Amino acid sequence: MTSTHHPVRSIPDDREGPGPGPGPGLEGPHRRPARAAGRVAPHDDDALPALARLGWDADRPGTLTTPPEPLAPDVVVGRVCRAHLRAADVLVPDDDGTSLRVLTAQWHPRLVRETASDPRAVPAAGDWVVLRRTDRERTAFQIDAVLPRRTEVVRAEAGGTSHGQVLAANVDVAAVVEGLVPDLDLGRLERLLALAWSSGARPLVVLTKADLVTGTRSAVAEVAAVAPGVEVVTVATTLGRGLEPLREILAAGATIALLGASGVGKSTLLNALVAPTTAAGGGPMATRSLGVEGKGRHTTVTRELHLAPDGGAVLDTPGLRTVGLTAGTSLDEVFTDVTDLAGGCRFRDCTHRTEPGCAVLAAVADGRLTARRLESHRKLEREAMWVAARTDQRLRAELTDRWKQVARSQRRSPKRR
Numbered sequence: 001m002t003s004t005h006h007p008v009r010s011i012p013d014d015r016e017g018p019g020p021g022p023g024p025g026l027e028g029p030h031r032r033p034a035r036a037a038g039r040v041a042p043h044d045d046d047a048l049p050a051l052a053r054l055g056w057d058a059d060r061p062g063t064l065t066t067p068p069e070p071l072a073p074d075v076v077v078g079r080v081c082r083a084h085l086r087a088a089d090v091l092v093p094d095d096d097g098t099s100l101r102v103l104t105a106q107w108h109p110r111l112v113r114e115t116a117s118d119p120r121a122v123p124a125a126g127d128w129v130v131l132r133r134t135d136r137e138r139t140a141f142q143i144d145a146v147l148p149r150r151t152e153v154v155r156a157e158a159g160g161t162s163h164g165q166v167l168a169a170n171v172d173v174a175a176v177v178e179g180l181v182p183d184l185d186l187g188r189l190e191r192l193l194a195l196a197w198s199s200g201a202r203p204l205v206v207l208t209k210a211d212l213v214t215g216t217r218s219a220v221a222e223v224a225a226v227a228p229g230v231e232v233v234t235v236a237t238t239l240g241r242g243l244e245p246l247r248e249i250l251a252a253g254a255t256i257a258l259l260g261a262s263g264v265g266k267s268t269l270l271n272a273l274v275a276p277t278t279a280a281g282g283g284p285m286a287t288r289s290l291g292v293e294g295k296g297r298h299t300t301v302t303r304e305l306h307l308a309p310d311g312g313a314v315l316d317t318p319g320l321r322t323v324g325l326t327a328g329t330s331l332d333e334v335f336t337d338v339t340d341l342a343g344g345c346r347f348r349d350c351t352h353r354t355e356p357g358c359a360v361l362a363a364v365a366d367g368r369l370t371a372r373r374l375e376s377h378r379k380l381e382r383e384a385m386w387v388a389a390r391t392d393q394r395l396r397a398e399l400t401d402r403w404k405q406v407a408r409s410q411r412r413s414p415k416r417r
């Protein structure tokens with residue numbers, strides 16, 4: 001394991017507050033004492049262990065806002081485990097506060113309106129939401145608000161809108177999963193790392209199917225070279241080998257999102273991580289304390305947000321065949337090796353193609369940087385620029401349309417003098 005740095009960047013929240021309705025009052029009855037390192041201990045017998053099991057930790061900076069009022073009787077906080085059209089399955093503490101249940105809640109009409117102009121306002125798997133009961137029987141709930149996200153994994157929407165689609169919210173570790181077999185796709189890895197870094201979560205690379213190759217050292221070195229600052233973990237999931245680093249992350253109460261193409265072994269990995277532990281002390285107790293009740297247990301909760309038996313959660317994302325960059329995707333951390341080299345170029349605006357005194361080309365010439373890596377950087381930068389330009393165009397077009405409408409309505413109803 002190399003020494004890595006994981007700058008935690010907060011996602012600027014440009015939405016107005018936590019949403020509609022009065023503040024949910026997350027301080028007060030749910031207040032937790034300050035805790036070293038800002039982590040949730042597994043099997044915490046503190047207030048609301050069920051919420052802690054979901055990864056709730058009011059002490060983690062930027063996790064949640066803490067409005068002053070206590071929670072209203074009809075209001076409950078939960079975590080989205082699966083998103084639907086205009087609804088979501090939400091894990092909430094049961095009445096006793098120690099176990100969890102799943103309920104399906106419809107969006108508040110304001111959320112419906114918000115999401116029409118901003119797809120990122122859609123409650124996504126991993127989101128903390130405020131639910132309000134809408135009937136006397138305590139069966140129907142509505143999602144009043146999505147709490148500000150600490151991190152979000154975003155990819156370009158299929159339609160190519162400017163906002164992108166949130167694949168996972170409030171992720172602590174964004175794990176890029178790639179198989180050592182049949183082939184390591186470094187380009188795909190770099191693209192997914194761009195998503196991971198841009199999410200604000202700590203990126204991680206998981207190389208699967210280590211049991212199918214003889215020796216992983218060279219592959220790990222190859223991957224480490226294209227993932228500067230990122231820890232690389234090798235696993236043989238089907239043999240249960242190499243999973244300890246991931247289990248440790250989960251046991252600290254963290255949420256791991258798995259990002260990877262179809263077939264790299266995400267489902268297998270997910271199942272291994274969320275299966276009840278058989279180790280002494282961890283097994284039956286851990287499974288019981290999971291306490292997810294209701295019919296959702298075998299249907300709804302079989303996808304997206306899954307709770308691990310000893311704490312923490314794993315977020316599954318659909319097999320990502322193509323991962324488009326969005327206007328918010330940052331490539332800076334993905335290519336620090338190239339940008340560090342570029343600092344040595346003679347010209348500040350060097351394009352690293354033909355210029356004299358180019359430190360990047362020199363590194364390619366003597367083998368410190370692969371030509372593939374440089375080309376990949378170029379390609380992704382071109383794409384990022386193209387996306388940014390398109391986004392601007394869209395925004396410009398939207399603004400122009402709005403001005404035309406305003407002008408029209410003013411012509412129709414001239415001001416009285």
Ligand SMILES: Nc1nc2c(ncn2[C@@H]2O[C@H](COP(=O)(O)OP(=O)(O)OP(=O)(O)O)[C@@H](O)[C@H]2O)c(=O)[nH]1
Binds near residue numbers: 211238262264
């Ligand atoms: N030998 C070996 N096989 C593995 C390992 N991990 C996954 N596999 C196998 O690889 C195949 C694909 O794994 P999945 O977990 O289904 O892959 P996935 O990424 O979830 O793919 P989608 O479900 O299509 O998104 C399965 O046949 C697994 O049994 C591993 O570590 N070693």
Ligand SMILES: [Zn+2]
Binds near residue numbers: 342358
């Ligand atoms: Zn240069």
